[in-house]
Amino acid sequence: MRDFRQIKVWEKAHKLVLEIYKATAGFPKEELYGITSQLRRASASIPANIAEGFGRGGNVELARFLQIGMGSAYEVEYHVLLAKDLGFISAESYEGLESQIIEVKRMLAALLLKVRADR
Secondary structure (H helix, E strand, O other), X not given: OOOHHHOHHHHHHHHHHHHHHHXXXXXXXXXXXXXXXHHHHHHHHHXXXXXXXXXXXXXXXXXXXXXXXXXXXXXXXXXXXXXXXXXXXXHHHHHHHHXXXXXXXXXXXXXXXXXXXXX
């Protein structure tokens, strides 16, 4: 049995979720069921899919869940850009989150390549 908590990309994705929650805490209340919810759910989907993939029975399933996590990372990237453009987060906050998102995507891509090669 593999422990997803020992995977570096899961750890980075989890930290990203915590940062997203902090950033969205200051969003307008009328966005609670809009971009706030969407951004929180999409960001939490990244480490959740990594964890679920590691709980499945092999590399084919793991690759599928890593790919779903990658899709969620791209969704988060867009919603963070939208939040910046709507004035909900500062340019500085955007840059920090964008940097974390890019790192998670890079690490996910590398892990996905490794898992697919190990089939």
